[in-house]
Amino acid sequence: MLCIRLIWLPALVMMLVRNVTSTVTCDIPCLEQDAIYPHPTDCSKYCHCSWGTPYEKTCPPDLLFNDLYKYCDWPENVVCSSSSTTKSTVTDGNTSELTAIPTTQYQPPKKKVVCYYTNWSQYRLENGFFPENINPDLCTHILFAFAQIVWDPSTAQYHLATYEWNDAAMYNRVIQLKTQNPSLRVMLSVGGYSHGHEIFANASKTESTRAAFIDNVIIFLREHKLDGLDVDWEYPDGSTKSQFSALLREIRQAFERESEEAKQERLLLSAAMASGGWVINIGYDLPAITPSLDFLNVMTYDYHGPWSVPQVMRHHSALYRSSIDEIYNIDWTIKKYLAAGVPSSKLVVGIPMYGRYFIMANPKKHDIGDPFVLPEEQTYSSMPYYKICEKRKLPGWSETLHPEHQVPYGWYDDKWVGFDDVSSAQRKAQYVCNQALGGIMIWSLDCDDFSASYCGEGKYPLLSKINTVLETCSGSS
Missing domain, CATH: 2.170.140 (Antimicrobial Protein, Tachycitin; Chain A)
Structure with missing residues (x-):
């Protein structure tokens, strides 16, 4: 035994x-x-x-x-x-029996569907989102976003900490979804864009700071019955490139040791990875970090937004290049990772459940490449898919499919929105199949029409379509 x-x-x-x-x-x-x-x-x-x-x-x-x-x-x-069934000879040294x-017949590996759950979506006045809104059969992994790294002066160490007052209770509510899908894995994502670069740099600065932080990570994950860690450092630079590699390597080594010593399933390790060439070139030593990671969640979205220079409207998550935008697209990014030696099976492609909108400089000029203006007041430029469905019902709404990028965009009043719909989500999922990639990551669960109240396409129309396509190339039932 x-x-x-x-x-x-x-x-x-x-x-x-x-x-x-x-x-x-x-x-x-x-x-x-x-x-x-x-x-x-x-x-x-x-x-x-x-x-x-x-x-x-x-x-x-x-x-x-x-x-x-x-x-x-x-x-x-x-x-x-x-x-x-086949017959195998089993022998005790004196006799043998069949x-x-x-x-089973060979089946292609099951694709990952990595779903980010955001701990702030519970506060949304309209369409608030809670763990019970998640369909656990649509995800292989749920990544709880976010935890933070903090400095503890009493121990002079960096450690994991929750953000929200009820995060620990929310962990448990997400983990309860395993009763419906026992193969589901629930991981904790630390960091995020607003978390900042400096705290990661400080926590990973030396071998001793990393060791103390990693010890705390293991304790934190086991105490909360989580299955692993997703590192969302946005972003390492040239001065911290080696620290990022060392941090991931030492986390993985510690996870392996702890698994062997505790006789438990090894904690998983993933990372949210940049899509832009500058960060990939400057901040990542891909041959060094890839062996440490179970999978890489490539954030193939937010290529463009109101921050873009020059101020022209472009889709923030194009699938393919165009004549005026050759490198800011999913295909270019994935090929760059593959060229660096990252196994295709470890690459998880990010699909946004939201669009990015611009204010058109001239409402009569609404093509990709036409100019935009910044709003007088700083506002968020993202729009969840369920809200886009509302806009699509407006009398003045128009939309089209970009023939090169293979993604839709629409416009109404003075606003222009680049987004994904069911058809483009299908094309992106098929791209993952065709390239034999590891799967798809979505940001985030709460931005899809999870309640079937807005789009007339059923619950989770984008995520459901992704699952349907991936099943055709995964051998999953």
Whole structure:
């Protein structure tokens, strides 16, 4: 009888492959030089690609391969639709007998659907959002945004802290969704745009500051029964590039040690990653940080907004390039990450559940590339999808699909809005399938029409369409 909760495969497999003498291989292509894949016919096995050769490995007794997390796990945590059985010889050294082992036809890995939950959406007077509004079957991971890093003068250390007065209770309410979807993972996201760069830089400055912070992170996550950490540092720069790499590496190492010592499932680690080339070039050592991360949530939105120079209207989350905007688009960003050696299976593409609007300089000039003006008073430039649905019903509303960017935009009165609708969400999800990427991240749950009160497209129209498309390329039911 096993005395451990699970086997973490990457480290174990690397140890075994160094001493491998078996020539048994899997009948699959190695898409990456070093990677782990499900076995094409047998859920009790997996395939480890080492230097281009797919070696067949067998899980310990009573365990099945969990493709979502790449380790051998208890059967109740694994989706494995058995379609046939094979006979395997089991021997005690004197006799042998045939034992039925469940097998299944090969299915592509299940795509991740990473959903950000915002702890401030509860305060919205119109359409307030709470954990009970989440459909847990539409997400593989829920990322609770945000926690913060604070300096504790009593211990002279940096540690995690909640933002809102009821965050701890909200953690529990989100975690309760696992009763409806046991495979759901709930992670804590720390940072965010308003959190700032300096506190991350200080907390990660030295090995000792990082060690103290990481110890606190593990305690905090375990106390609140969370499944992992999402690091949203916006953004590392040239002076903190190595600190970011070290922070992620040491968090991952600590998570692995803690899992082994506590005999618990390893805490997950992801990061919110920039979409702009400047930050990618200056702030990220991608070959160094990628091995530490389970997945990378690429924020492929907010390419443009009222902050843009020159002051011309452009879509903030275009799928493809155009003749006047070649690099601020999802395809360009993803190809840049792939060119840096990031495995496609780790890249999670961000889709905004909101649009960005501008004030047109001339309401008669409403094409992409036409000028905008700044409002007299500073206002938010984002508009949730459910509000866009309201605007689409106005008598003066017009919209069109940009033929190159493959995303819609609309205009009414003096406002111009670039957004995603069900059709563009479908195209972006299909792009993820075509590029064999890891999945889709949405920002954020509360901005979709979660109550089916505005768009006439059912509950969660954008997120539902994303799931429908990803299921066609994931082999998920």
